[in-house]
Amino acid sequence: MVIAWNAFVVKFKLSPSDRVQQFKTRRDKFFRSTIRGAMTNVHEMSMAGKVRCAVEMKDECPFCYKGIPSMQANQPNLSRDLELAKIRLTELIESSKDKQALRIQAVLAGNEELRSQLDLIEQQTSKRIGRQLNYLKVSPGTAAASRALVVDASKTILGIGTMSVNAMTCGALSLRSLTITQVVWFFAETRGTKRAQNYTKNRKQMDAVKRAKRNTEWIVERVGAEARAQDLRAVKKLHGLNTVSGVVETVEKFEETAASAFKSVSHLLRQLNAARDLVNRNSAEALTFGLISRQMMLISVLSILPGHLWGSAIVFTPEEFTLEKIKTKLYAIVGKKSKEEIKDLTDMASVNHMDTKAQTRARQQMRCSRRYARMLQLCGDLKTWWLN
Known part of the structure; x- marks a missing residue:
């Protein structure tokens, strides 16, 4: 058993002193993986059941070390x-x-x-x-x-x-x-071990062939996709977005982005900046300059927002009217509010009437005071007439 166990744990590269501890933790795997382990397990089950050794052969068991002082010195x-x-x-x-x-x-x-x-x-x-x-x-x-x-x-x-x-x-x-x-x-x-080894070997070969086939298909598909993308870029470059109609189309996309419902002002600025870069790239080859500047983009953003919110905070000078400063000021004014929330801040109805219940009660009080004054006046007149 010791020889079989040493052969079993040699792959763990353990010292002889550590193998005793490993035997306690890996004994179940040892019993299942080797014939010597299976026979040892049968012997231990027999001893635990307090019956005669189940692997007993004639008068002695190869695992019963009766009268033997050292188990390692007399290994069957x-x-x-x-x-x-x-x-x-x-x-x-x-x-x-x-x-x-x-x-x-x-x-x-x-x-x-x-x-x-x-x-x-x-x-x-x-x-x-x-x-x-x-x-x-x-x-x-x-x-x-x-x-x-x-x-x-x-x-x-x-x-x-x-x-x-x-x-x-x-x-x-x-x-x-x-x-x-x-x-x-x-x-x-x-x-069973030889059959399993042959099966594992054949299975590994089949898996390797399948992997190679999948890799080849993936490479062919990737190369084809890259070739199609290059052709599409070439067509767009010659007959696409760098023409007048293409530039007009990208400008329309920029305007649609500016008029869309945005989640926050910073989100709107990011989308407009990307659309502006697309317009300028497509127009730079033919016109040698960008159609939409950053200042024009900021004017488009300010035209969407209510003027009474930002009018006192924005300074229209080259030093102050930059993307970073305008973005910081707008964030301080409106925060992370969406377009609908900003619109709700400006939709305020004027109050030109009073509550109906309050108005009726006031009238009743006024009428009572007038009647009381009239009664006092009549009483005074009656008293004067009576005395005279």
């Missing part, structure tokens, strides 16, 4: 395990032949005693196998697959050329014993 090798597995497999095949001979003899002679004796032996074997399966949770697999595995293992290990159907059936039952399972696992894993 794989050849010893295979030799013991050969002996066990041979005994099982011979016992299966003996059982079949007893059954045939019992059937022919009609001997009930022999038949009952054979049934008792089979029951004891089934109980022993069942106990191992219960503790170790090993799935036996289908009968057909078990027969094929036993035939393959017997031909490879023991050199047996032919096996009877009854012997294969008994071998399928004995495959549940983990001693034979070790042997079958070893050769099945070897075949």
Whole structure:
């Protein structure tokens, strides 16, 4: 096990002192990836279940180090395990032949005693196998697959050329014993590894071909797109936007941008600056100067905004009337308001009437005061008449 573990962790480039700690963290992967790890796992499961060792071969287990002071000094090798597995497999095949001979003899002679004796032996074997399966949770697999595995293992290990159907059936039952399972696992894993390596190699070649094909298609498409873009630029340069009609079209786009609904003044200035650069580039080749200056662009922006908002802040001089300064002043005045929000600031209706309820109440108070004054006047006149 130590040899297998050292071979397993050699790719991690660890010192011998660090491998003990790595074994605790990577033991599950070690159990799954190597046959030695699988056999070690079976041995530990048997010891945890407090039963006889499941990989026990005859009187001893290659993983039970009883009476051995140093595990590293007395390591069992794989050849010893295979030799013991050969002996066990041979005994099982011979016992299966003996059982079949007893059954045939019992059937022919009609001997009930022999038949009952054979049934008792089979029951004891089934109980022993069942106990191992219960503790170790090993799935036996289908009968057909078990027969094929036993035939393959017997031909490879023991050199047996032919096996009877009854012997294969008994071998399928004995495959549940983990001693034979070790042997079958070893050769099945070897075949599976080679098959997986070939599949991986072919898959990598196919992936490389697909990647090369995709890269070629991408390069062809990219080159074609660049060629089409160059042709389009050449056509536009000769018969496009640098003509009078092209310049008029770009100026119309500039005006549409100025009249559009903007999110903020800074956003409007960025869009107008890009449209102005396009107009000036297309007109510079023919006219040798730009049609729209920065000052003209700023005038277009100020014409959109209400004059009473910026009239007292803007100074129309060469030093003050620049893009950076005008942008800073407009941002201080309107902030990040959109066109609709700025328009709402100017849409103010004049108030030329009073509230109806307040007007009615005032009239009532006025009428009451007039009636009271009239009554006082009448009372005074009546008093004067009475005294006279």
